[in-house]
Amino acid sequence: MANLTRRQLLRTGLAAGAMVTATQCARGTPNNPAPGPTVNTNQTKDVTLRFIGTGVSQINEIRQKAEEDLGFKLEMRALSTEENNQIAITQAGQYDVFDGEYFSLPLVVPSGNLQPVDVSRITAFDQIVPIFTTGQLYDGAKVNSSQGTAPHRVMFLTDQESTEFAPEPTNWATLIPFQYNADTLGYRPDLVGREITSWGELFNEEFRGKTSILDIPSIGIIDAAMVVEALGLMTFGDKGNMTREELDQITQILIEQKRAGQFRAFWKTFDESVNLMSSGEVVLQSMWSPAVTAVKAQGIECIYAPLQEGYRAWGGGIGLSRNLSGIELDAAYEYINWMLDGWVGAFLGRQGYYSAAPENAKKFMSQAEWDFWYEGKAATEDMIDPFGTKLESAGAVRDGGSFNDRMGNVVVWNSTMDEQTYLVQKWNEFVAA
Amino acid sequence: MGLKKRSPTFYILAAFFALFVLFMYGPMFAIFTLSLQGQNGALTFPVRSFGFYWIKSLFLQQQRIGDFGAAFQRSLLLGLIVMALTVLIGLMAGLGFRRRFTGSRIIFYLTISSLIVPSVLVSLGIGIAFSLLGIETNWYSSGLAGHLTWTLPFAFLIMIGVFNRFNLSYEEAARDLGASEWQAFKEIILPLIAPSLIGVALFGFTLSYDEFTRTSLISGGRNTLPLEIFGMTTNVTTPALYALGTVTTAFSFCIIGIAFAAFQFFSHRQQQ
Amino acid sequence: MLKSWKSVEPYLLVTPQTLVFLLFLVFPIATIFIVSFWEFTGYSMTPGFTLENYRNIFTSQVSLATYLNTFKFVGLVWFFTLIIGFPVAYFLAFYIDSLRWQIILFLVCTIPFWTSNIIRMISWIPFLGREGLLNKLLMGIGLTSQPIDIFLFSDFAVVLAMVHLYTLFMIVPIFNSLMRIDRNLIAAAEDTGASGFQVFKEVILPLSQPGIAIGSIFVVTLTMGEFVTVRLMSGGQAASVGYLIRNQIGSLQYPLAAANAIILLIVTLAIIFGILRTIDIRKEL
Numbered sequence A: 001m002a003n004l005t006r007r008q009l010l011r012t013g014l015a016a017g018a019m020v021t022a023t024q025c026a027r028g029t030p031n032n033p034a035p036g037p038t039v040n041t042n043q044t045k046d047v048t049l050r051f052i053g054t055g056v057s058q059i060n061e062i063r064q065k066a067e068e069d070l071g072f073k074l075e076m077r078a079l080s081t082e083e084n085n086q087i088a089i090t091q092a093g094q095y096d097v098f099d100g101e102y103f104s105l106p107l108v109v110p111s112g113n114l115q116p117v118d119v120s121r122i123t124a125f126d127q128i129v130p131i132f133t134t135g136q137l138y139d140g141a142k143v144n145s146s147q148g149t150a151p152h153r154v155m156f157l158t159d160q161e162s163t164e165f166a167p168e169p170t171n172w173a174t175l176i177p178f179q180y181n182a183d184t185l186g187y188r189p190d191l192v193g194r195e196i197t198s199w200g201e202l203f204n205e206e207f208r209g210k211t212s213i214l215d216i217p218s219i220g221i222i223d224a225a226m227v228v229e230a231l232g233l234m235t236f237g238d239k240g241n242m243t244r245e246e247l248d249q250i251t252q253i254l255i256e257q258k259r260a261g262q263f264r265a266f267w268k269t270f271d272e273s274v275n276l277m278s279s280g281e282v283v284l285q286s287m288w289s290p291a292v293t294a295v296k297a298q299g300i301e302c303i304y305a306p307l308q309e310g311y312r313a314w315g316g317g318i319g320l321s322r323n324l325s326g327i328e329l330d331a332a333y334e335y336i337n338w339m340l341d342g343w344v345g346a347f348l349g350r351q352g353y354y355s356a357a358p359e360n361a362k363k364f365m366s367q368a369e370w371d372f373w374y375e376g377k378a379a380t381e382d383m384i385d386p387f388g389t390k391l392e393s394a395g396a397v398r399d400g401g402s403f404n405d406r407m408g409n410v411v412v413w414n415s416t417m418d419e420q421t422y423l424v425q426k427w428n429e430f431v432a433a
Numbered sequence B: 001m002g003l004k005k006r007s008p009t010f011y012i013l014a015a016f017f018a019l020f021v022l023f024m025y026g027p028m029f030a031i032f033t034l035s036l037q038g039q040n041g042a043l044t045f046p047v048r049s050f051g052f053y054w055i056k057s058l059f060l061q062q063q064r065i066g067d068f069g070a071a072f073q074r075s076l077l078l079g080l081i082v083m084a085l086t087v088l089i090g091l092m093a094g095l096g097f098r099r100r101f102t103g104s105r106i107i108f109y110l111t112i113s114s115l116i117v118p119s120v121l122v123s124l125g126i127g128i129a130f131s132l133l134g135i136e137t138n139w140y141s142s143g144l145a146g147h148l149t150w151t152l153p154f155a156f157l158i159m160i161g162v163f164n165r166f167n168l169s170y171e172e173a174a175r176d177l178g179a180s181e182w183q184a185f186k187e188i189i190l191p192l193i194a195p196s197l198i199g200v201a202l203f204g205f206t207l208s209y210d211e212f213t214r215t216s217l218i219s220g221g222r223n224t225l226p227l228e229i230f231g232m233t234t235n236v237t238t239p240a241l242y243a244l245g246t247v248t249t250a251f252s253f254c255i256i257g258i259a260f261a262a263f264q265f266f267s268h269r270q271q272q
Numbered sequence C: 001m002l003k004s005w006k007s008v009e010p011y012l013l014v015t016p017q018t019l020v021f022l023l024f025l026v027f028p029i030a031t032i033f034i035v036s037f038w039e040f041t042g043y044s045m046t047p048g049f050t051l052e053n054y055r056n057i058f059t060s061q062v063s064l065a066t067y068l069n070t071f072k073f074v075g076l077v078w079f080f081t082l083i084i085g086f087p088v089a090y091f092l093a094f095y096i097d098s099l100r101w102q103i104i105l106f107l108v109c110t111i112p113f114w115t116s117n118i119i120r121m122i123s124w125i126p127f128l129g130r131e132g133l134l135n136k137l138l139m140g141i142g143l144t145s146q147p148i149d150i151f152l153f154s155d156f157a158v159v160l161a162m163v164h165l166y167t168l169f170m171i172v173p174i175f176n177s178l179m180r181i182d183r184n185l186i187a188a189a190e191d192t193g194a195s196g197f198q199v200f201k202e203v204i205l206p207l208s209q210p211g212i213a214i215g216s217i218f219v220v221t222l223t224m225g226e227f228v229t230v231r232l233m234s235g236g237q238a239a240s241v242g243y244l245i246r247n248q249i250g251s252l253q254y255p256l257a258a259a260n261a262i263i264l265l266i267v268t269l270a271i272i273f274g275i276l277r278t279i280d281i282r283k284e285l
Helices: A002-025 A037-044 A060-068 A079-090 A104-113 A198-202 A215-229 A243-258 A270-276 A289-297 A326-340 A343-349 A358-363 A367-373 A403-408 A420-432 B010-033 B053-059 B068-096 B106-114 B119-133 B139-165 B168-174 B181-209 B225-235 B240-271 C003-034 C052-059 C061-094 C099-114 C115-124 C134-141 C155-180 C184-189 C196-224 C228-235 C241-250 C255-277
Strands: A048-054 A074-077 A097-099 A176-187 A209-215 A264-266 A283-285 A312-319 A390-392 A412-413
Touching: A037 A326, A037 C061, A037 C255, A048 A079, A048 A264, A048 A326, A060 A326, A079 A097, A079 A104, A079 B225, A104 A215, A104 A312, A104 C255, A176 A198, A176 A289, A176 A326, A176 A343, A176 A403, A198 A209, A198 A215, A198 A390, A198 A403, A198 C228, A209 A270, A215 A243, A215 A312, A215 A420, A215 B010, A243 A420, A264 A270, A264 A367, A270 A283, A270 B106, A283 A289, A312 A326, A312 A403, A326 A343, A343 A358, A343 A367, A343 C099, A367 B068, A403 A412, A420 C061, A420 C241, B010 B240, B010 C061, B010 C099, B053 B240, B068 B139, B068 B181, B068 B225, B068 C003, B106 B139, B106 C003, B106 C099, B106 C196, B106 C255, B119 B139, B119 C241, B119 C255, B139 B168, B139 B181, B139 C003, B168 B181, B225 C115, B240 C099, B240 C115, C003 C255, C052 C061, C052 C255, C061 C099, C061 C155, C061 C196, C061 C241, C061 C255, C099 C155, C099 C241, C115 C155, C115 C228, C155 C196, C155 C228, C184 C196, C196 C255, C241 C255
Parallel strands: A048 A074, A048 A097, A209 A264, A209 A283, A312 A412
Antiparallel strands: A097 A312, A176 A283, A176 A312
């Protein structure tokens, strides 16, 4: 394994070098002749790129590896989803690279703080899964007609100067995706004692005072919608774009549940959900994939339940600040290309995320890892998380099965709604109730 | 004194005091214990094994996210800047307030009001003001300003108390002997108030070092230590969090030790 | 020449401090006040004049409930810091004879204050949780068979943590007041045959009022705008004005947050003026 990694590392280095050369040559214009690759390396090595993002991917291991491979410095800030969007929109001077979620784009893009990404400079763009470009995964997949702010709806801008989303792929992207997942409820089988198969269980009295929901309006409301729909308490025209009346009604239900003591706590960052689960405060809650693996890494059983109603999904990518130019912009493109080259995909894959360019990630995963995480096959060896802790013993199967089974069954995405202001107001009422 | 020595009340109050101390320290010992665990340690009891793994991982930056070292250096530097400015500005204001002057009441209430305004208004206000003026917020600009609104009133109150008790005749005697204003200040006033200035400095430093609310919206792109710690409470799932608590507490103890020694030293000199 | 220098001197000396407060206290609060009348468009605010933000607050059931809940926290925290802080200060001031011990015990009380507030707060979590020390202990001695939930992520936990954090702000001013009481006064009262309780009620308590008032002002101010403790100790479930403002800032609703902040300021100042009307603290300053 160690040998393999080293060899792969070399290969990445070569590939990155070749890629840098290629992009530099391609970019040469009469006024601005393309500098040779060596010059470029010398230039960018003094660059420091400032990232903002959530704890999901603002990880020191990724930073160290990127600095090693690319030769320039990165500064990472792990924020809550809310702070991340807030800074992206209001503090343009504080970051060079925005590592954010697609659902935030209807708010971030109009602020004009991001510059569109030139797709032609992204080497592996054609390997990106179609969920992001056309929205179609495979024939008959539920995800093809999923609701909410699906990434492909906000992936492209009409042109370089525009802040208007394009319905069809263009050369100008808002974010370049690198990670995404299908989210669902997580639970502790030792404390729940039976199988959980429906979102509706979150409001089951059996778990009163032992459940949790995430306190991020654009995500929490969708989870809540999955629950009330499953219980038959409400139906929605479009869960991803609720009307005021629907928001009033669902907030009312949430407040009733809160007053009845259904929730133990709310969480804003996924690590909080880990602590709630591993300390036994909560036995059933909406969770993110790395939270489940983190609970398991502590030797505690945790199931990321495939539910009959389907999954709520999210997608994350890298956007470029309007302030970036010159060698710093070049460095940011180098980072994006490095990010899609596979090492990051494999690293995050071992936590249960999917890579935007899975074929590249596969190069950095063992066959057993690929089969377990993507193919839904039984593990042929122990599964180890990116931080070296054992997650699963040989023989285990991933909850929810293969990539196609999980992503194909996505019915709704995290959303920014037309009534976003009203949603936030109602959500704050729920939190304060 | 000693008028109620060893009465039953004494024992009741002593027991109450002991309980209070337990209340103050008990939970802290819980996290000290939990921070001294081996690699398999978790955030809750029972302690699984004893070791310094998490403390080490904090210094070697092995935790998954966050940069404790840089935040610590930043807070240290900010604390020292705030301390210096607080001593200087507070001392000046204290000297100015030795005599009443027109408008002194307004300035007095302005200063005190800074203590009474809920901290969230200070950070929200500075944050909005900076963004409307198009100035970037930063820990060393807007953050520093927020801290001064918190440390200066304390410094001011201490300095007023000091100068109220200060005997003006020393200074006058010095001037009668032909000392200049500056000489009188340097030779007479400064040595006499030196221990209080240490107190102000210490106060300024700690208030800044631990300030959270007034900094929370205006620290710019780089976190101070309390903000980093708060970030870690939501982003760290290992005892590294508690290790951070243990390490910062140990550091605070060192500061108290140093300050206490300095105080002793200056009081000693003053008595001579 | 000398005369005019003398009259200018104090103004020059207080200028830096005054500037700090004008620029970073008065001006920002004025800005908040102005912004509280601005309009809000999803992700940004636009200058204008609307009373909508205030109308929103005054007509919403939730903001009323939030203020009431904040008052509940303030009341409880004030009460507990007082009944804990007073005996502690009283003990230190009257029952410890040697100055040396007084200083040592006083330091013992203040040392936790030198540790990060957030660390002190989260240190309660492994103690109070469902699988925490306290529940383990209670179950171990058979007092309860099920872990008790309300220790953590509850109003109880919020009040407990705030009392833990802020009692010192009550102790110091009260201690200060008590130390200023002329011991001869107490001796005289005792000589005239007053009982211990009478001395306490007639002499000590009235004379310690300014200290209590200053401590109360600190505690009220600190608690009114609190959001970190509320967030961490209630598991994000409890309501307080500070937390509401924080959430509104988080969702970029600055004008609404500004309007709430202005109301918070007015309410806080009203409470403090109430305290000052009852008790004269000028002697202490």
